[in-house]
Amino acid sequence: MSERTDEQTEGKPTLGVGLVGYAFMGAAHSQAWRTAPRFFDLPMAPRMRVVAGRHAEAVRAAADRLGWDDAVTSWKELVTRDDVDLVDVCTPGDTHAEIAIAALEAGKHVLCEKPLANSVAEAEAMVAAAEKAAERGVHAMVGFTYRRVPAIQLARTLVADGRIGQVRHVRAQYLQDWIADPSAPLSWRLDKAKAGSGALGDIGAHVVDLAQFITGESVVGVSGTLETFVKERPLPSSFAGLAGEAGEGTGPVTVDDAAVFFGRMSGGGLATFEATRFAWGRKNAIRLEINGSKGSLAFDFEDMNLLHFFDAQEEPKTAGFRRIVVTEPEHPYAGAWWPPGHGLGYEHAFTHQVVDLVGDLAAGRQPTPSFADGLAVQRVLDAVERSSENHSGWVDLT
Ligand code: SOE
Numbered sequence: 408m409s410e411r412t413d414e415q416t417e418g419k420p421t422l423g424v425g426l427v428g429y430a431f432m433g434a435a436h437s438q439a440w441r442t443a444p445r446f447f448d449l450p451m452a453p454r455m456r457v458v459a460g461r462h463a464e465a466v467r468a469a470a471d472r473l474g475w476d477d478a479v480t481s482w483k484e485l486v487t488r489d490d491v492d493l494v495d496v497c498t499p500g501d502t503h504a505e506i507a508i509a510a511l512e513a514g515k516h517v518l519c520e521k522p523l524a525n526s527v528a529e530a531e532a533m534v535a536a537a538e539k540a541a542e543r544g545v546h547a548m549v550g551f552t553y554r555r556v557p558a559i560q561l562a563r564t565l566v567a568d569g570r571i572g573q574v575r576h577v578r579a580q581y582l583q584d585w586i587a588d589p590s591a592p593l594s595w596r597l598d599k600a601k602a603g604s605g606a607l608g609d610i611g612a613h614v615v616d617l618a619q620f621i622t623g624e625s626v627v628g629v630s631g632t633l634e635t636f637v638k639e640r641p642l643p644s645s646f647a648g649l650a651g652e653a654g655e656g657t658g659p660v661t662v663d664d665a666a667v668f669f670g671r672m673s674g675g676g677l678a679t680f681e682a683t684r685f686a687w688g689r690k691n692a693i694r695l696e697i698n699g700s701k702g703s704l705a706f707d708f709e710d711m712n713l714l715h716f717f718d719a720q721e722e723p724k725t726a727g728f729r730r731i732v733v734t735e736p737e738h739p740y741a742g743a744w745w746p747p748g749h750g751l752g753y754e755h756a757f758t759h760q761v762v763d764l765v766g767d768l769a770a771g772r773q774p775t776p777s778f779a780d781g782l783a784v785q786r787v788l789d790a791v792e793r794s795s796e797n798h799s800g801w802v803d804l805t
Contacts, residue, residue, distance in 0.1 A: 421492075422451040422765060425485040425515075426458045427506055428497035429469035431648065432520050433458070436495050436550075437473035439757035446743045447762045450769035459485040486510040493768070496520060499601040500608070504529040507547065507778075511540040516768055517547040518760075522612040522788065523781030525603030530778070530785040537778040548764055548774040549781035551616040553693060555759035557751065558714040560739035561731070562697070562704050563621045565716065571699030577618045577678035578696040581610035582689035585649045586664065592643035592653040597660045605662030607633060608788050611682030615787045616776065617695060618680070621704075624673040625783060628803045631668025631791040635660055636685060668791045691753070703728075712750035 424440055426433055440453050458475040459482040460466030470478035479485055482502075486494050486509050494510035496503055496519040504524050507517045517537075524530040537547035553559060565571060583606075585591065595601040596609055619625050637660060644654025665683035672678055686692070693708035705715040705728065715728045734750055736742035740759045744751060767774035790802040 417452075419450065419452045420769075422453045422768065423456045423488075423490045423492045424453050424495055425456055425488065425491035425493070426475065426495045426497060427460075427482045427485060427502075428499075429458050429460050429466065429473060430497070432550075433469070433497040434473060435552075435754060435757045436497055436518075436761075437475070438754050439761045440495075441474050442754075442758045443761040443765065446758065449762065449765045451765050453761065453765060454490075456490050457485055457488065482506055483509065486513050486515055491515060493518065499595045500525040500603045501601045504533050507533050508536040511536045511545060511547060514540075514543065514545055516545055518550060518764060519547065519778075519781075520550045521552075521616070521781065521784075522603065522608040523549045523778060523785055525608075527782070527785050527789045530782040534778045534782050541773060544771060546768060546773055547778045548767075549776050549778055550760060551613060551620070551776050551780075551784075552756045552760050553613055553617055553708070554620050554776065555740070555756040555763065556708070556711055557739045557741050558706055558711060558731075558733040559617060559621065561714050561733050562695075562706060563623070564739075565704060566622055566697070566699070570702060570716070570718065571697060571704055572701030574622045574624065574672060574674050574676040574697060574699050576676060576696070576698040577622060577672060578694075578698075579614040579618050579678065580681040580692065580694040581606075581614045581683075582681070582686035582692040582694065583610060583684045584687045584689055585684055586637070586640075587685045587687050589637045590641060590653055591650045592641045593658050593660065594643060594650055596649070597640065597662055599661035602662055604788060604792065605633075605635070605660075605664055605666075606682040606684050607663050607666040607791060609682075610684070611666050611668075611680060611791070612784050612788060614680055614682065614693060614695070615784050616780070617693070618672070618678055619780075619783070620776075621695070621697060622672060622674065622676070624676070625804075626670045626678060626787050627673050627805050628801055629668050629670040629787060629790050629794060630801045631666060631680075631794045633663035633666050633792065633795040635662070636664045663795075666791060666795075668794070670787070711752070 457477040466478040493516040641653035643651040696705045703717040
């Protein structure tokens with residue numbers, strides 16, 4: 408941690424943060440670094456030292472807009488700065504491995520956006536670097552942010568407490584529609600060289616992680632298929648939000664538009680997964696339903712403050728899905744925010760991610776999800792791709 412006592416806040420050690428990338432994810436992470444110490448009593452004081460991006464003017468403007476002290480055009484400079492203790496990687500997947508490994512080797516903690524990498528080989532190299540760094544008390548975490556939604560945490564607790572019994576079914580969908588219109592332009596998320604894969608890695612990765620996180624089990628084998636419905640799209644004239652504006656000319660889509668796969672869980676249950684950006688009307692629907700031997704849980708991110716719980720041990724006459732509003736002070740993270748019923752949104756999970764990360768770093772603990780957890784998800788994605796490519800059916804992960 409920085410030893411600059413002049414910048415300590417209320418006697419807390421500072422944690423100098425450097426952000427690489429400042430688009431959608433960079434903005435969400437910036438908001439989290441700003442907000443976490445204002446709503447939670449953190450054991451360290453995060454300092455938003457510097458943001459890196461390729462274009463000098465744009466990165467300077469982003470620093471001013473998002474609240475970073477300084478802006479640089481070289482991530483290599485950022486990861487070796489003395490005032491940076493943690494590097495937050497918010498770039499497309501093709502640069503995750505290089506930046507994260509360099510940062511860990513420079514002795515900086517790392518928070519890296521998901522999916523961990525564009526390939527299993529890259530993810531393995533990142534895990535090796537993280538394990539080596541951990542011996543020196545330097546830690547790495549992958550940003551599967553939805554783990555920090557209060558209703559998801561409650562779901563995990565209910566499963567761990569045995570409230571739904573043994574897991575029989577996991578039904579997991581991540582549905583969006585931002586490229587359902589064939590005239591939506593190409594963006595880096597549709598470019599295999601940059602993103603690794605399409606819906607599979609971008610959003611399928613989240614539901615694989617959530618299935619494993621909530622059940623405490625792992626996916627031990629899969630069979631799946633991928634499809635690219637629109638193979639050619641307009642080139643973008645500008646980039647904003649997810650899709651940007653269409654410009655002149657067209658280019659090929661080199662990733663999947665949708666992924667459908669099923670798998671087996673380590674506890675013996677069956678899982679089905681669907682990830683698509685072609686589900687008109689579904690904007691960011693992460694839908695999970697878990698059926699156990701004693702009950703069921705259901706969640707939809709588009710109603711993210713709710714968790715639905717069915718307890719099969721209740722009297723049949725009055726049994727039914729109970730709608731739990733996960734905003735009570737007894738619920739994870741909720742007490743730090745607003746009075747009950749005054750719900751949370753997308754950005755709060757990023758804040759909770761910072762809260763947990765800073766808590767773990769201050770305690771010298773390995774934060775979760777670790778790079779090893781990220782690699783486990785990467786292996787599932789890779790198995791789905793192999794299954795789809797070879798029409799080979801089942802791919803074992805054990
Ligand atoms: C785009 O599909 C995207 O921004 C993902 O990249 C994020 O991980 C998800 O949180 C929202 O959708």
